[in-house]
Amino acid sequence: MNAAKGLFKKAMGKDHDDRPVPQPDQRAQGSPVSQQDIYKYRFQYGTNLGSIFVLEKWLFSGMFEKTAEGGSELDAVKASLQTRGLQATVEKWEKHWSHALLDKDMEFLINEAFCNTIRLPIGYYTLGPEFCSGTPFEGEPSQVYRNAWSHVLHTCNKLAEAGIGVLIDMHALPGGANKDSHSGTSSPIAGLWGDKHNLDLARKSLVFVAKEISAGKIPNCTGLQLCNEAAWGAKGMYEFYGNVLAEISRIDNSIPLYISDAWKLDTALDWARKQNTISSNTNLIIIDTHKYYTFDEKHKSKSPQEIIRIVPEALSACNQIAGNVHQNGAAPVFIGEYSCVMDAQSWNRVSESERQALTQQFGQVQCQQWHTQSCGSAFWTLKMAWMPGGGWGFVAQTRNGSVRPPAYLSILWDEVPHRIAEANDHMERGRSHEIQAHCHYWDSKDPGKHYEHWRFEAGWDDGWNDAVSFFGAKEASGIHIGRGVDRIGCLDGWIRKRMIEVGQSGPLGWEYEHGFRNAVAKVESVLLR
Incomplete structure (x- = not known):
């Protein structure tokens, strides 16, 4: 997490180093994804x-x-x-x-x-x-x-x-x-x-x-x-x-x-x-x-x-x-x-x-x-x-x-751990790039305007983890009948739930939502390929 924070500060740029960035243990945590x-x-x-x-x-x-x-x-x-x-x-x-x-x-x-x-x-x-x-x-x-x-x-x-x-x-x-x-x-x-x-x-x-x-x-x-x-x-x-x-x-x-x-x-x-x-x-x-x-x-x-x-x-x-x-x-x-x-x-x-x-x-x-x-x-x-x-x-x-x-409802369960591992490998390589791209776009679009890009980072992490949790839920549930995996289908409803849980209702809460959607799209491109 310290390494991630360092990448985040680098992406934010020198001018933003003094802005308060919530530490990982200061961010409101959503409840674990349940059955x-x-x-x-x-x-x-x-x-x-x-x-x-x-x-x-x-x-x-x-x-x-x-x-x-x-x-x-x-x-x-x-x-x-x-x-x-x-x-x-x-x-x-x-x-x-x-x-x-x-x-x-x-x-x-x-x-x-x-x-x-x-x-x-x-x-x-x-x-x-x-x-x-x-x-x-x-x-x-x-x-x-x-x-x-x-x-x-x-x-x-x-x-x-x-x-x-x-x-x-x-x-x-x-x-x-x-x-x-x-x-x-x-x-x-x-x-x-x-x-x-x-x-x-x-x-x-x-x-x-x-x-x-x-x-x-x-x-x-x-x-x-x-x-x-x-x-x-x-x-x-x-x-x-x-x-x-x-x-x-x-x-x-x-x-x-x-x-x-x-x-x-x-x-x-x-x-x-x-x-x-x-x-x-x-x-x-x-x-x-x-x-x-x-x-x-x-x-x-x-x-x-x-x-x-x-x-x-x-x-x-x-x-x-x-x-x-x-x-x-x-x-x-x-x-x-x-x-x-x-x-x-x-x-x-x-x-x-x-x-x-x-x-x-x-x-x-x-x-x-x-x-x-x-x-x-x-x-x-x-x-x-x-x-x-x-x-x-x-x-x-x-x-x-x-x-x-949908094709993913017939995925064999023995593929699930391999796809999750592959997705997490992509996450390690792609996370900092996505954060940097977001920060650069909005800071360039309106220089001097106050943003809270840590929200994008928090949304990105939550989106990625939640999408993986849905994908692996059947395999982890112990109900080993049939085949297939799940994805977040009611995405707008789930994002609403998460934004309420983690307190992202302020005027810059949209950055959290952008990060969440970005991560879900990225991880599903690997998991549901």
């Missing part, structure tokens, strides 16, 4: 579990009696209760939950898909009868869910054994965040918004889950999603988010909270970055946005080739504010749902013989964008009654090459 940090901030690649705890008829029609009047969870459970009675319905539902992840599913996720994350949709009723009071699930339907939450925890723990993270997605909220049947009922209105009872119950449900996560019951939790696919223009949505954020921050501010963008990504970006400043030590907000190219008329009127060409535009709004946490705050984006489906009107514009190649190109172009412009993605979906699922099936689209993981 929970890895789960929450690595790049998330995976799939939705699908229609397990929130039923959708088109995915599991066998859960619906012929007498079911609609395609929602409530329709299914009421029809079953009427036809089979309570005990048989409980047995049927619990069998469905317990078969969510079979051994063959785990084998696929680990050794074929190289998946490191599952988005797991649940409903407020999944939490048990207490949470059904004053809702359409009250009474006998609520008794079906007496053990539902324990099944969720069992599913999460099974994934934890393989090192796969879980995003708990409150997919179905009281009254419905949207008008669709995956909100739990077939109500034609989005009854959550503007209804005090429903909003209070939604908040209570989310707080319960946050407490369970904080208590360590889901050690592989990547975050908690507050709402799924909020209706366009949902009144009071951001007030609801703010209220839940404030309450959960008092319980555990380390849990990333995912929000629905209500199909208006630019508005969500603006709100999220205002919450995710380095002066606000509340839970990190991550935006969940869904990218489908099959439902809107604007997409149906396009050919497959035209749709493929517009995919790179999907996250253009994110690029305008990313990469400058000190000034803009953080606004990470997660692609919570996407598929390889296009409408028949689009496919009718090409020959049948072209379809397979175009599907592969469509999926691969999407993956390329999500891998480089977001903090993660989850395909819709893993499980359905009609496996492997066609354009909606993660299994089908993985096996035909349409959906591909």
Whole structure:
């Protein structure tokens, strides 16, 4: 460290020798990178579990009696209760939950898909009868869910054994965040918004889950999603988010909270970055946005080739504010749902013989964008009654090459120590050069202006060490299943966390951020080559 300090002073130049430079033991130290940090901030690649705890008829029609009047969870459970009675319905539902992840599913996720994350949709009723009071699930339907939450925890723990993270997605909220049947009922209105009872119950449900996560019951939790696919223009949505954020921050501010963008990504970006400043030590907000190219008329009127060409535009709004946490705050984006489906009107514009190649190109172009412009993605979906699922099936689209993981998720673990050693060798040679280049650039750009280049050095060291920690985490975790390594995927969110921890919120905190980003880019060019 003394040698590093000497190089730093030399890089600063003679005129700067008298400036106070914090000694290594005077700098605020960030907490060591933990396994929970890895789960929450690595790049998330995976799939939705699908229609397990929130039923959708088109995915599991066998859960619906012929007498079911609609395609929602409530329709299914009421029809079953009427036809089979309570005990048989409980047995049927619990069998469905317990078969969510079979051994063959785990084998696929680990050794074929190289998946490191599952988005797991649940409903407020999944939490048990207490949470059904004053809702359409009250009474006998609520008794079906007496053990539902324990099944969720069992599913999460099974994934934890393989090192796969879980995003708990409150997919179905009281009254419905949207008008669709995956909100739990077939109500034609989005009854959550503007209804005090429903909003209070939604908040209570989310707080319960946050407490369970904080208590360590889901050690592989990547975050908690507050709402799924909020209706366009949902009144009071951001007030609801703010209220839940404030309450959960008092319980555990380390849990990333995912929000629905209500199909208006630019508005969500603006709100999220205002919450995710380095002066606000509340839970990190991550935006969940869904990218489908099959439902809107604007997409149906396009050919497959035209749709493929517009995919790179999907996250253009994110690029305008990313990469400058000190000034803009953080606004990470997660692609919570996407598929390889296009409408028949689009496919009718090409020959049948072209379809397979175009599907592969469509999926691969999407993956390329999500891998480089977001903090993660989850395909819709893993499980359905009609496996492997066609354009909606993660299994089908993985096996035909349409959906591909980042290459580093298949790196063999015996390569990890060698790559880290090589990276550290580069660090010894490159560190002083990067510090010197930074100091020279800014001192030349504005001679006489006061800078604090020690911040760049501190950021550089932290960035390098953190990137190496993420890369080596799986190999060091003791969970020796499958292969692959991790990288800091939610980089803006992680930099915010570090800047808060080490007190880099002052006017020159940007130097720390520059150093951190510089080091991460340099080390990843070696580790992930």
